[in-house]
Amino acid sequence: DAGITQSPRYKITETGRQVTLMCHQTWSHSYMFWYRQDLGHGLRLIYYSAAADITDKGEVSDGYVVSRSKTENFPLTLESATRSQTSVYFCASSGDGNQPQHFGDGTRLSIL
Amino acid sequence: GENVEQHPSTLSVQEGDSAVIKCTYSDSASNYFPWYKQELGKRPQLIIDIRSNVGEKKDQRIAVTLNKTAKHFSLHITETQPEDSAVYFCAASMSNYQLIWGAGTKLIIKP
Numbered sequence: 001d002a003g004i005t006q007s008p009r010y011k012i013t014e015t016g017r018q019v020t021l022m023c024h025q026t027w028s029h030s031y032m033f034w035y036r037q038d039l040g041h042g043l044r045l046i047y048y049s050a051a052a053d054i055t056d057k058g059e060v061s062d063g064y065v066v067s068r069s070k071t072e073n074f075p076l077t078l079e080s081a082t083r084s085q086t087s088v089y090f091c092a093s094s095g096d097g098n099q100p101q102h103f104g105d106g107t108r109l110s111i112l
Numbered sequence: 113g114e115n116v117e118q119h120p121s122t123l124s125v126q127e128g129d130s131a132v133i134k135c136t137y138s139d140s141a142s143n144y145f146p147w148y149k150q151e152l153g154k155r156p157q158l159i160i161d162i163r164s165n166v167g168e169k170k171d172q173r174i175a176v177t178l179n180k181t182a183k184h185f186s187l188h189i190t191e192t193q194p195e196d197s198a199v200y201f202c203a204a205s206m207s208n209y210q211l212i213w214g215a216g217t218k219l220i221i222k223p
Contacts, residue, residue: 033210042214042215042216043213045211048210090155090156098143098144098209100146100161101158101211103155105154105155
């Protein structure tokens, strides 16, 4: 599904740096989500958004910031990266209500 | 908090046999239950989903069953093939449209 794209695909940075992961969808979906997936684990929700200018925390939101000024974009920022934030980050989107979530290809983030 | 338990964590079956993965959820308000397949290094992809007003849904070799009274749902894959090897995740909806995810099942198809 080329309708949701994440950038960059790979990123290496150092502790204390700020890093922003981008997510863009072309379906005009209302809902967007950020997950992290650690080796051997499932998906954990970081933040989600029900519409432009509406965001809410997930279960692992500490250390992360999001914004959604436009429906199609949902950037995730690590304000001061820590090694524990090394992970694969997936962005997803869905239409209104309980609709399937469609995932981007992920960003593999390494923090040294 | 609400959670979804998924079993088994690893499942190894002979090619051509059937595979069953089971999930139990805790939120009685959950009404949407998707299943995702994730191949190594790839993104999760929806393979089938079911809503609470339906007890069973099939799509070729894949089926999902839902028992709302017992709060469990299962994924059934028949006539397994090598390309079915992957990690499978179940999920259940919450009232705010978030999904609660199971921990995943690694399915291994033996030739």
